[in-house]
Amino acid sequence: MKKVTVIAILFLLVFNAYAQRIDQYFPSSELTTVGAYYYPEHWNESQWERDFQKMAEMGFEFTHFAEFAWAQLEPQEGVYDFVWLDKAVDLATKYKLKVVMCTSTATPPVWLVRKHPDVLKSNEDGTTYDHGSRQHASFSNEYYRAYSQKMITELAKHYGNDKRIIGWQLDNEPASNTDFGEDAQIRYRNWLKRKYTTIDALNKAWGTNFWSGTYSDFSEINIPKHKQWGMNLYQRLDHSRFCDYETSSFLDEQAQTIRKYADAGQWITTNYIPYYDARYVGASKELDFISYTRYMVYGEHPGIGTKGYRVGEYSRIAMANDYFRPLSPLYGVMELQPGQVNWGSINSQPLPGAVRLWLWHVFAGGSKFTCTYRFRAPIYGYEQYHYGIVGPDGVTPTSGGKEFQQFMDEIKVLRENAGDDKVPEDYLNRKTAILYDPDNTVAINQNKQTVVWNTEEHVLKYYKPLKAFGAPVDFIRDTMDFSGYAVLVLPAYQQMSLKLIGKLSTYVNNGGNLVMSCRSGHQDEFGHLWEAKHAEPIYKLIGGEIEFYDLLRPYAPDTILMDNLTYAWTSWGDILKPANNTEIWGNYAGDFYSGKPAVTCNKLGDGTVTYVGADSNSGDLEFNVLEKLYKRLDIGIENYPKGIIVEYRDGFGIAMNYSDKVYQMKLPIGSEILLGTKDIPTAGVLVWKL
Template identity: 65%
Template sequence: MKKVLFVVFVLLVSLNSVGQKFDKYFPKKDLTTVGVYYYPEHWDESQWDRDLKKIAEMGFEFTHFAEFAWAQLEPQEGVYDFKWLDKAVEIAVKYKLKIVMCTSTATPPVWLVRKHPDILATYEDGTKTDHGSRQHASFSSNYYRSYSMKMIEQLAKKYGNNKNIIGWQVDNEPARFLDYGKDAQQRYRNWLKEKYKNINALNDAWGNKFWSGIYGSFDEINIPLHKEWGMNLHSQLDHYRFADEETATFLDEQAITIRKYVSKDQWITSNYRSNYNESFVGMSKELDFDCYTRYLVYGGSLGIGKNGYRLGDYTAIGMANDFFRPLKGMYGCMELQPGQVNWGSINPQPLPGSVRMWLWHVFAGGSKFACTYRFRAPLYGYEQYHYGIVGTDGVTPTPGGEEFKQFIKEINTLRKKYDAKSKLPEYYLKRKTGILFNADNVMGIELNKQTKEWNTIGHFLKYYKAAKSIGAPVDFVRDTANFSNYPFLIVPAYQMIDQKMIDKLTLYAKNGGNLIMSCRSGIQNRQGHLWEAKFYEPMWNLIGSQIDSYDLLMPQSPGIIKFNNQEFGWTSWGDLLKPNKETDVWGTYEGDFYAGTPTVISRNLGKGTVTYVGVDSKNGDLEKQVVRKLYQKQNAAIEDYPEGVMVEYRDGFGIAVNYSDKIYNINLPESAQIIIGTKAIKTADVLVWKY
C-alpha cells in the first residue's frame, strides 16, 4: 500500500509541476481555448472586418495569420510589406481576438525559387520539385536555411512585442523529405563524419564487409537509394535519422531567430501530422511544446459499424494526445478537421456531432487549445471543396462551424465549474501506463519487416487499445523517461536494445513495476545487428525464458494461440519460448509442429512482474486479454469499455466520447454531477461530468 501511495504522490507532483510551467501561456482556469485559421491575403480587404467580427461572435478566442504568405510579406527580395498584415492584426485586436503568428517557410515565393533553383528538393530519380505546391524547398539547402531566417527575423522584429500575439507556429506540417540535392549530399557526409568520427567505425556499424560494401573515405558515400533493391539497411536507417535531424534543426533555427526579438509571454511551437515512424517529431529542442494536426474522415479509416467512416478511427485523437503530451508536458491541436475535406481518396460528410466529439476528445487528453483550418472555405486552389467554419458565401456557418460554436459554449459552462483544487482520481492513477516508444526501432523494423503481415504502428495500437479499454491513462514515453512514474510499462517490439536499457527495465520491475514486453523485443543491438549469441540471449534473464526461434505464417494459414481457454489467431510474428521453471506459462501455440510451445509467459521479478507476449495476434484480442489479466492480478481497478468508447479525466472532470455504432450506458458514481449529455451516450455524442 505504501508503494502505491508513493507512486500516486510522484505522479501528482509531476503533473502539478508540468502544469505550472505553462500557466503563464494558458491559465488553468481557462481549461482550453479555441481558434481558427484566417487568411486575410485570400480575401478582399473590405471583407476582413466582417470576417474577423464573425470569428469573435462565434466565440473563437484566437486566430492564425501568415502561414503561407511569404510572397505577400516579401514581394521582392529584401522588400518587406507588413501593412496588410498590420491591418489584419489591428482588426483582430478590435474584436479582442488573440493571434498566432506563423512563419511561411512551407511556401517560398517564386522569385526566390527562380533566382536560386538549388533550394528546390531533388527526388531519388533526379527530378526536382518546382514552384506551385508547398514544402518544395529543401531543409538541407544551405541557402534556403540562411535566407529563411532573414524573413523570419523581420517578422519577429515586427511582431515580437505585440501583446496580442500569443505565440508562433514555425513552418507548417513539417515532414521528412529525402532530398538528393548537392547540399543534402554534403550535409549527409558531414553528419556521418560527426557521428562516426572515422570511416572504419562507419564500416563496422553498417556491416560493410557484406557484399563488398567497404568505404575508404566519407567522400565516397552517396545518399542511399531507398527504392533500390538490396540497398544497405543500416545506411538507409542512418539517412532517415539524418533527414529527421534536418527537419528538427530547421525548426530550431527558426525558434532561435524568433526568440531574439519576442516577448517571453509568446510561445513557439509547430504542428505535426503525427507521423509516428519519423523521429523528428518532438526532436526540436527550442520549441516550447509540440502540436498535432488531425483529420479523421477522408476515405481512410472505416471506423466502427456501417457509418464508422463518418467518425474515423477512435484511437487517432487519443493516441495523438497521449503521444504529444509527454514530449514536453503540454500539447495543442493546431489543426482539427472542420467538416468535409477535399484531398482524401473519398471525401464523405462527417456524421453530425462528430466535429464536436473530436473537439471534446482533444480536450479530454489535456490539450490547452484546439484550432481549425479554416474560417472561410477556399474558392480556388488545391483545396477547393474543403469545408471551413463558414461556407463559400463567407457568411453562413457550416455544420462543423455550428459544432465548434456549441463546443465553445460548453467549455464556457465548464469554466464556471472549474475547481483549482481538483485532483485526478486515485484509482485512475493506479492504472497509469507508459508505452515505451523509440522511433529508431520503428524505422528499423519498417525497413526489414520480414513479413507483409507485420504492421509496426498497428502492433503498438493493439496494446494502446487494450490499455484504453480498461480505462488506463497512457503516456507514450521515451528511453530517457523515469519509468518508476508508471505502475505499468508496456514495451512493444523494442527490436534494437543495449545492456543499459535491459538493466533499466530490470530495475523497473525489481522495484515494483509491472513490465509487459512483446515479440521482437531485443533481437538486435543498437546498431541493428543480430547478437553474436543465441536468439534474444541478452533478454533471457529479464523475461525468464529462452527464445529458441521465431515463426512467420502465410496469411491463408493462420496459427492459433490458446490463452485462458480461448483461441486467438495470428500470422505475423511468433517467438517460440522455452521458459524457466519459475516462469508461469499463460498461453501456448496450437495446431502446428510446435504445438504446446509457450508464447505468453509471466514471472515475478523482485517486487514487480515481467510479462512477455511472444506473438502478434491477428486483431489484438489476445493483447487485450493479457493486459486485463495482468492488471487484475495486481489489484488495479479496471473498466471494461467497448471498442470506440474513450474515457479520460482532467481538471476535475470526466469526459467520455463514443465512436461506436451503439449507445453506451456508462456507470458513474452516485456523487458524479453530469454537466453535458446523459449516461446513455449515443454514437458521436459526449458525456461530461464533475467527479
C-alpha cells in the same frame, strides 16, 4: 544539506517555473482556448472586419496568420510589406482576437525559386520539385536555410514585441526532409562525420564488410538509393535519421532567430502530423511546446459499424494525445478537421456531432488549445471544397462551424464550474506507460520479414485494451523515468541497448510489471543481431529463451491456446523455452511446434515480466493477456466497449462514444452531470463534475 534534498528542491524550482510559464501562455482558469486559421491575403480587404467580427461572435478567442504568405510578406527580394498584415492584426484585436503568427517556410515565393532553383528538392531519380505547391523547398539546401532566416528575422523584428501576438507557429506540418540534392549530399556526409568521427567507426556500425561495402573516406559515401534492392540497411537507417535531423534543426534555427526579438510572453511551437515513425517530433529543443494536426474522416479509416467512417477511428485522437503529451510541457492541436475535406480518398460528410466529439476528445486528453483550418472555406486553390467554419459565402456557418460554436459555449459552462483538479484514485492506479521509440519503428519497417506485419497496428493491439480498461496512458522514451507506472508495455521493441535492458531489470526488480511482445530485444542499439543466442540478453528478464521465430502465410493462420480460448495469429511468432520457475500462460497449437509456449510470465525480484510471443490477428490475445495481468496485480479496470473513451482532467470526467450503439455510462454517486446524459449516443459526449 543532503544531495537528494538539493535535487528535490531543484526539481521543484524547475517544475514551478514550467507551471508558471504554462499558466502565462494558457491560464488554467480558461481550461482551453479555441482558434481558427484566417488568410487575409485570400480575401478582399473590405471583408476582413466582417469576418473577424463573425469569428468573435461565434466564440473564437484567437486566430492564425501568414502560414503560407511569404510571397505577400516579401513580394520582391529584400522588399518587405507588413502593411496588409498590420491591418489584419489591428482588426483581429478590435474584436478581442489574439493572434498566432507563422513563418511561411512551407511556401517560398516564385522569385526565390527561379533565382535559386537549387533550393527545390531533388528526387532519387534526379527529377526536381517545382513552384506551385508547398513543402517543395529543401531544408538541406544551404541557401534556403540561410535566406529563410532573413525573412524570419524581419517578421520577428516587426512582431516580436507586439503584445497582440501570443505565439509563433514554425513552418506547417513539417515532415522528414528527404532530398537528393548536392547540398543534402554534403550535409549528410558532415552529419556522419559528427556522429562517427572516424570512418572505421562508421564501417563497424554499418557492417560494411558485408558485400564488400567498406568505405575508406566519408567523401565516398552517397545518399543511399532507397529504391535500389539490397542497399545497406544501416546506411538507409542513418539517412532517414539525418532527414529527420534536417527538419528538427531547421525548426530550431527558426526558433533561435525569433527568440532574439520576441517578447518573453510569446511562445513558439509547430504543428506535426502524428507520424509514429518520425524522430523529428519532439526533437526540436528550442520549441516551447509541440502541437499536432488531426483529420478524422477522409476515407481511410472505417470506424465502428457500417457508418463508422463518418465518425472516424477512435484511437486516432486518443493515441495522438497520449503520444504528444509526455513529449512536451503542454500540447495543443493546431489543426482539427472542421467538416468535410477535399483531399482524402473518399471525402464523406462527418456524422452530425462528430466535430464536437473530436473537440471534446482533444480537450479530454489535456490539450491547452484547439485551432481549426480554416475559418472561411476556400473558393479557389488545391483545397477547394474543403469545409471551413463558414461556407464559401463567408457568412453562413457550416455544420462543423456550428459544432465548434457549441463546444466553445460548453467550455464556458466548465469554466463556471471549475474547481479542483480531483481525479478518481482508481483511474490513477491504472496509469500505464508504453515504451516507444520511433527509430525502432523505422528499423522494423525497413526490414519487416513478412508482408503481414504492421508495426502501428501491433502497438494498437496493446494500446486499445488499455483504453478499454479506462487507463491513462503515456507513450514514453527510454530516457524517461519508469518508476511512476505500475505497468510498462514494450510492443515490438526490436533494438535494445544493454543499458536499457539493465534499466528495465531495475524497474522490474523494484516492483514494476513489464509486458514485452514479440520482436523485442533481437538487436542491439545499432540494429545488429547479438553475437549470442537469438535475443539472449533479454533471457533473464523474460525467464527463458526464444528458440526461434516463425512467420506464417496470410492464407494459413495458426492458433494459440490460452485459458481454454484459441487465438489466430499469422505475422510473427516467437517460440519460447521458459525456465522451470517461469509460468506458462499460453501455447502454440496446430504446427510442428504445437505445445510450445507462446505466452509466459516471469517473477523477477518484486515485479513481473510477461512475454507475449505472437502478434495475434484480432488483438484479442493481447487484450486478454493484459486483462489477466491487471487482475493478478489487483489493479481495478473498467470494461469499456470498443469506441468508448473516458478521461479525466481539471476535476471533470469526460466520456465519448465512437461506437455505433448507445452506451450507458455508470457514474459514481454524487457526480454532477454538466453536459449530456448517461445514455450516450453515437458521437455523443457526457461531461460530469467530480
